[in-house]
Amino acid sequence: MSERNGLRYGLVGLIVIALIAGLVLFVSRPVAAPEAVTPAPAQPAAAENAAPTGLQSLAEAAGKAPSHRKLNIQQWQTAEGARVLFVEAHELPMFDLRLTFAAGSSQDGDSYGLAMLTNAMLNEGVPGKDTSAIAAGFDDLGANFSNGSYRDMAVAGLRSLSEPTKRDAALALFDQVIGQPTFPEDALARIKNQVMAGFEYQKQNPGKLAGLELFKRLYGDHPYAHSSDGNEKSVPKISVAQLRTFHQKAYAAGNVVIALVGDLTREQAEAIAGSVSKSLPKGPALPAPGEPQTPKAGVTHIEFPSKQTQLMLAQLGITRNDPDYAALYLGNQILGGGGFGTRLMDQVREKRGLTYGVYSGFTGMQSRGPFTIGLQTRAEMSEGTLKLVQDIVRDYLDKGPTQKELDDAKRELAGSFPLSTASNADIVGQLGAIGFYNLPLDYLETFLSQVQGLSVEQVKAAMRRHLDPDAFVIVTAGPTVPQQPLPPPTDKPAAQPAGVPEH
Structure with missing residues (x-):
């Protein structure tokens, strides 16, 4: 539950409610926050009772029981072994691409933080471009790159306009970022410093300290026991050579689920998935971690x-x-x-x-x-x-x-x-979870x-x-302090809630 969206460093996301409830929402719940969307055309009268396949306006939904979009999920496998899930949706002139790798911290081995650093370094450099040039490249195309690392998985995503010239250029840059990261030494040092600063801040956060200890007690020797961020002893030791080795193994085409949703035909989706798959190292899926032993209460x-x-x-x-x-x-x-x-x-x-x-x-x-x-x-x-x-x-x-x-x-x-x-x-997040699990x-x-x-x-x-x-x-x-008895239950408790959680 230390999993968080975005890069696995920084000083945010440290309160425990966000720490645990965030993972629960990501992996456990079947709903996600909506985004602003353009209403779809009205459905023919004959289809009024069918589950909608497109986006609905508030006017269309008024007075009707809640329903969800009926998705036609198409599935295939690339020549390199990547599993692909695709939903065609032409309501908006854009598409979302999400890669889900079995490359989370459960694959760290003894180098705690290796998966996090590898994922965080993807967009720090590719041949001929540094991190600023990569960011400017996506911005100039109206595209957005995203990535994150968790206990089970690591992800990389692209949102882009579907207009061919914008799409092709954004995909070419994305393929470089995921397939040819250069892992610059200076960028690694900078990110390590940020992570280490985060460790110092954690020492002032009782919720974070409790969460780290909870996973140690709950999982013992299992890979889930350690934080996805690693720790202050493990992170400084991780080298560029280790990042490259981990990338070759864990970011292999046979170890990824490719999810695609948006303004694409099946032919276009196959071409995109094929290009992404070819850009990745070749290799098989990594085994899932074994089952943990029941801990002592x-x-x-x-x-x-x-x-x-x-x-x-x-x-x-x-x-x-x-x-x-x-x-x-x-x-x-x-x-x-x-x-x-x-x-x-x-x-x-x-x-x-x-x-x-x-x-x-x-x-x-x-x-x-x-x-x-x-x-x-x-x-x-x-x-x-x-x-x-x-x-x-x-x-x-x-x-x-x-x-x-x-x-x-x-x-x-x-x-x-x-x-x-x-x-x-x-939808692309749902497809990634469906394929991965x-x-x-x-x-x-x-x-x-x-x-x-x-x-x-x-x-x-x-x-x-x-x-x-x-x-x-x-x-x-x-703190260890003298204890007081609890107040009896009442509809109007004399003592109000203790306020916003500390730290």
Whole structure:
């Protein structure tokens, strides 16, 4: 859950709610934020009851039940072994390209931070161009390059106009960036300095410290245990030679999923995918990390001077393609994943005023990702709050959701699910996940119907199969102070939430 979008360095993204909830949103949830789009032409009368295939205006949607775009996902493999997923969409004169490599920090070996640095250095230099020239090249074409590195994967993306001269020039530059990075020594030194400055800042962030310790306790010797950013001992040792070796192995054509969405024909998409695939090193897919060992439950405390205490609870969850994913997603929305109105938010914030916010979530990954609960609370009430959270989880697993909670969660999901395909950027991200985690091509069509068909007993059974109230690995970060009893639950708590989380 230290995964973040963009370059894997800098001083942002350090508060723990963004740290963990960000990964949950990226990997676990089926929806994404919408973008401004141009309305599509009205559909013929005969197609009124069919799922829309294009973009809809607010006027068209008025008075109708929420629906999502019906996607015709085309799939093939390039001669070099890259898997391609493509959706043709001509509403906007542009296209989105996303490459998803099995090149995350789980492939670091003993050089923690190697995957992050390799990805961050892609656009720092190519033959004949430095980082400024690369940036200017994309800007002059009205194109945008993006990249990021996470535990499971590394990504590189391009958004460009589909007009042939702009498209071809942007793709030629993109092919160089992903296939011929020069990894300049001076750029590596600069990025290392930025990363090291980030490590120093982390020492002042109890949420970050707790998150790092949580993954160590949860995963032990497994590759997920270490941060995607590496650490202050490992990063300085990484050399340009290591970056080049990692690029040749992990950015190989056989180790990538190519997702394409936009104003392209199938013939044009095949040409783009073929060019991208040829530009990459040749090589096979890398094996996924093995399954982690079940950790020993217990509490670890990090002493930290603060008015609040960070509480983090976790246990091993599921892989992204687990057959119980839909039931667990819905069950967690009721427990703590749906914001206001969840069990945790209602009992911990609304009725007792103990926290500004509390969340829970499954993060499905190649190997078993974590199930996490996180919050900050008053230091003098931290022990009681921790016990309250554990009691809420225990009661929920014992009794399951109510029918009203289930119906409300289904209704909310039905209303928000169309956003998962609201823009080309949303769709290309969905295609990348479908290809990377080997989900069925009709996943976006079947997920909502699976959720809507779930019963209280099915959700309860799935949650109990995958969670144990006595199995939590717990990390707390804050001061050791005398404890006070919790206030009783009330609709108007005397003490208001503790305010915006610290740090």
